[in-house]
Every structure is written in C-alpha cells, then in structure tokens.
Amino acid sequence: MIRRQSLSVLTSFVGRRKPFLFPACYRLIKNRLFCAPAPKPLVAEAIDAVTRLELRVNRWPHTLGLSYIWLRDHCKCPDCYDNFTKQRKLDIQKVPLNIRPASTKTTKEGLEIKWPDGHKSEYTYKYLWQNTYEGWNASYKNPQRLWKAATFPSPQLTTVPLSDILDPKKDGLKRLISSIIVHGLGFISEVSPDVESTRAAVETISPVRTTFYGTVWSFEDNLERADTAYTNIYLGAHNDTTYFTESSRLQVFHCLKKAPQGGETLLVDGFSVAEEFSARHPEGYAFLSSAAIPSEYIGDGQHMATLDTVLKHNPATGCLQQIRYNIYDRAPLSSIPLEKIHEFYLHMRNIGKIVRNPAYEYWLQLEPGTVLIIDNWRLMHGRNAYSGPRIMGGCYISNDDFTSKARVLGIQIN
Ligand SMILES: C[N+](C)(C)CCCC[C@H](N)C(=O)O
Numbered sequence: 001m002i003r004r005q006s007l008s009v010l011t012s013f014v015g016r017r018k019p020f021l022f023p024a025c026y027r028l029i030k031n032r033l034f035c036a037p038a039p040k041p042l043v044a045e046a047i048d049a050v051t052r053l054e055l056r057v058n059r060w061p062h063t064l065g066l067s068y069i070w071l072r073d074h075c076k077c078p079d080c081y082d083n084f085t086k087q088r089k090l091d092i093q094k095v096p097l098n099i100r101p102a103s104t105k106t107t108k109e110g111l112e113i114k115w116p117d118g119h120k121s122e123y124t125y126k127y128l129w130q131n132t133y134e135g136w137n138a139s140y141k142n143p144q145r146l147w148k149a150a151t152f153p154s155p156q157l158t159t160v161p162l163s164d165i166l167d168p169k170k171d172g173l174k175r176l177i178s179s180i181i182v183h184g185l186g187f188i189s190e191v192s193p194d195v196e197s198t199r200a201a202v203e204t205i206s207p208v209r210t211t212f213y214g215t216v217w218s219f220e221d222n223l224e225r226a227d228t229a230y231t232n233i234y235l236g237a238h239n240d241t242t243y244f245t246e247s248s249r250l251q252v253f254h255c256l257k258k259a260p261q262g263g264e265t266l267l268v269d270g271f272s273v274a275e276e277f278s279a280r281h282p283e284g285y286a287f288l289s290s291a292a293i294p295s296e297y298i299g300d301g302q303h304m305a306t307l308d309t310v311l312k313h314n315p316a317t318g319c320l321q322q323i324r325y326n327i328y329d330r331a332p333l334s335s336i337p338l339e340k341i342h343e344f345y346l347h348m349r350n351i352g353k354i355v356r357n358p359a360y361e362y363w364l365q366l367e368p369g370t371v372l373i374i375d376n377w378r379l380m381h382g383r384n385a386y387s388g389p390r391i392m393g394g395c396y397i398s399n400d401d402f403t404s405k406a407r408v409l410g411i412q413i414n
C-alpha cells in the first residue's frame with residue numbers, strides 16, 4: 001500500500017514537469033550562437049527591496065534578486081570562510097533569519113554590504129551571477145550534442161593522440177574530456193595494445209575505479225566471470241554496472257586482439273533515444289523516470305543489487321542526467337505493484353524499440369592501438385557475435401573522479 005502510494009506520487013510529480021526539459025536544454029544550445037555580449041563599461045545598482053536586494057548590472061540580461069540571509073551566509077571574509085581549505089566557518093545558527101543590511105554599495109569590483117553588527121561583506125558580480133540559482137540557470141548552456149547513426153561525430157572531433165595528452169604544451173587532455181562531455185565519447189590513439197599501456201593512458205584522466213572485475217581488466221570468450229561479456233555472443237545496446245548504487249561513469253575499451261570474424265562494437269546515444277522516447281511516449285518517459293527497478297549481478301562470490309530508475313534527472317535543473325538501460329541485468333521485478341506491471345512492460349518495450357532502431361545504432365570495429373572511452377551514463381554499448389580468439393581490455397572511472405578532472409581543467413560540466 002505504502003509502495004503503491006509513493007509510486008503514484010512520484011509519477012504525478014514527474015508528470016507535472018512535462019515536457020521533461022529537453023526542449024529547454026535545446027533552446028539553450030541554440031541560444032549560445034546568439035548571446036556573445038559585447039563588453040561595455042560596468043554600471044551596477046543595488047536596490048533594497050525589503051525582502052531582498054535587487055541587483056542590476058548592465059552586463060546582465062536581467063536583475064538578480066538576492067536573499068539577505070543568502071548574502072550573509074556567502075560572506076567570504078576570513079572570519080566567515082577559510083580561503084585555504086575553501087570551507088565555511090560561519091555558523092548560520094548565529095545569523096538571524098530575517099537579517100537585513102545596514103547599508104549596501106556597488107563599486108567597480110562588486111557589491112559591498114555592511115551588516116547591523118558592523119560586519120562587512122564583499123562579493124564580485126561574477127560570483128553572485130555564477131552562484132545563485134537565477135544567475136546560474138540563466139547562463140547555463142548544455143554542452144551536449146546528441147547524435148544518431150547518421151550524425152555520429154567524426155574522428156577529427158573525438159580522437160586525441162596520446163602524445164598530445166602527454167605534451168604539456170598541447171591541450172590534449174582538455175580536448176579528450178570535452179569530447180566525452182559533448183559527444184559522450186572520445187578516442188586516444190597511439191596507445192600500445194596491452195593492459196599496462198591502457199592503464200597509463202587512462203590514468204591521465206584519473207585513477208581507475210576498482211570493482212570486483214579488478215582495476216584494468218581484459219576479457220575474452222572463456223566465462224572467467226559469470227557474465228555474457230565473457231562469451232562470444234551478440235550483446236544488444238546497454239549501460240554497464242546498473243547493479244552498482246552508482247554506475248561507473250566512464251567505460252574504457254581497448255581491443256588488444258581483434259577477432260578474425262565479427263566482434264564489432266555498437267554505440268547508441270542514450271540521450272538521443274530518451275529524447276525521442278519523451279516526444280513519442282511522454283507517459284512512458286514519466287514512468288521510467290519515477291519507477292525504480294532492481295538490477296543485479298550474481299556470481300564470482302558476489303551478489304550486487306540495487307534499485308533505481310531507468311532515467312535519472314539532475315535534482316535542481318530537471319535535465320536528464322543518466323540513462324540506466326540494461327535488459328540483461330534486471331533482477332526479479334519485485335518493485336512494481338500488480339496494477340502497474342502491464343504499464344512497465346509497455347514502456348520498456350517502447351523505449352527498447354528506439355534503442356534497437358538502426359537509425360540510432362553506430363557500429364565500428366575497434367582496432368588495437370586506439371582506446372575508446374564512453375560516458376556510460378549517456379551512451380549504451382553492445383557488440384556483435386564473433387568467432388575465433390579476441391581480447392578486449394579496459395576499465396571504469398567513477399563519476400566523481402571524471403567530473404573533478406573536468407572542473408580542475410576549467411571544462412563546464414553539469
Ligand atoms: C567490462 N567487464 C568485462 C569487466 C564487465 C562486463 C560487465 C557486463 C555486465 N553485464 C554489465 O553490464 O555491467
């Protein structure tokens with residue numbers, strides 16, 4: 001009873017968010033072409049609007065409303081913030097909820113506030129714009145370019161030679177990470193086809209994620225693990241490690257030995273699939289965004305299991321953040337009540353039809369020497385059946401390690 005209630009509450013919550021923010025994100029991508037602001041002399045004005053401060057800066061597209069308690073909380077003086085550890089020191093219990101400034105001033109550098117107890121705070125305009133909900137959302141540009149088979153990005157956009165990553169004068173790593181963010185994948189060329197060279201190339205991004213598969217793994221048709229990856233059969237497009245509470249963010253493949261026949265790699269842009277699914281089956285999109293389904297891995301002394309939705313969204317922006325589509329690793333369906341079972345199968349079949357539509361399937365043969373890195377939260381992968389010996393190497397990287405590296409390099413990531 002409780003379960004059923006919570007499911008319907010979630011479904012209606014998602015239903016209210018229609019059209020699932022895809023259209024909004026697209027407008028933002030397009031807007032990028034039109035909003036290169038010409039630098040003007042800075043003019044700023046702050047108006048005390050009783051419940052908040054209205055800050056107008058002529059370079060901004062609109063006035064920014066600032067809450068007084070937010071401003072007090074974000075004071076960056078050494079008493080309130082440790083600039084070395086980048087951690088907060090101010091105890092918000094000591095700030096009255098209805099605090100208001102004694103005086104405010106706009107200068108060339110930024111906003112200055114004097115509080116009733118004599119405390120002074122200063123903020124740059126850029127900081128205020130970038131760190132408030134209204135400012136951040138107004139300037140957020142979704143960097144992703146979704147693709148289908150016909151628009152798969154060219155190797156010039158996605159391939160970076162290892163020598164460009166290792167040479168500090170070239171911005172190889174930045175290009176590689178940008179490609180993974182924009183297209184969902186990137187290639188590193190000039191890597192020797194062995195496990196240790198693969199590790200060294202990938203570790204230019206971050207340490208690899210250790211799982212029960214090991215750190216850097218290689219697999220072939222020998223059932224060394226209880227998983228069909230370790231056979232030579234066809235594997236349809238899927239996301240990996242849906243049975244982990246946090247699926248691995250990046251998945252690396254390096255073909256160490258090519259099969260004499262077959263074994264081609266399949267890639268599908270899961271966000272393109274989700275876009276079409278949302279347009280054709282909005283109720284299915286809402287269902288798979290709210291109904292959690294269980295996944296598992298049993299074998300090799302493990303019983304990994306977790307429960308989560310197929311489509312996951314950024315909790316603040318509502319934009320699609322992750323697709324978890326793996327029909328092989330679904331556990332017994334104990335999380336869906338009887339009256340929703342039919343709907344579940346209907347929606348899974350409908351999204352599955354788009355996943356299998358050849359218009360979305362890009363097939364390629366991986367070659368020894370070129371490492372493929374995919375964003376496993378966005379792209380699905382699969383492989384063709386093969387015969388003869390074949391060895392595939394690779395590893396996983398966690399979301400935190402990948403996104404941290406992107407931020408350190410100054411690359412915008414959600
Ligand atoms: C990549 N490696 C061969 C180590 C493991 C493959 C795991 C495949 C599993 N069914 C999943 O989707 O997670």
Ligand SMILES: O=C(O)CCC(=O)C(=O)O
Nearest residue numbers: 229235240265382383392
């Ligand atoms: O054999 C392949 O190319 C990929 C198999 C697979 O899906 C995996 O290892 O995750």
Ligand SMILES: [Fe+2]
Nearest residue numbers: 229239240381
């Ligand atoms: Fe896989």
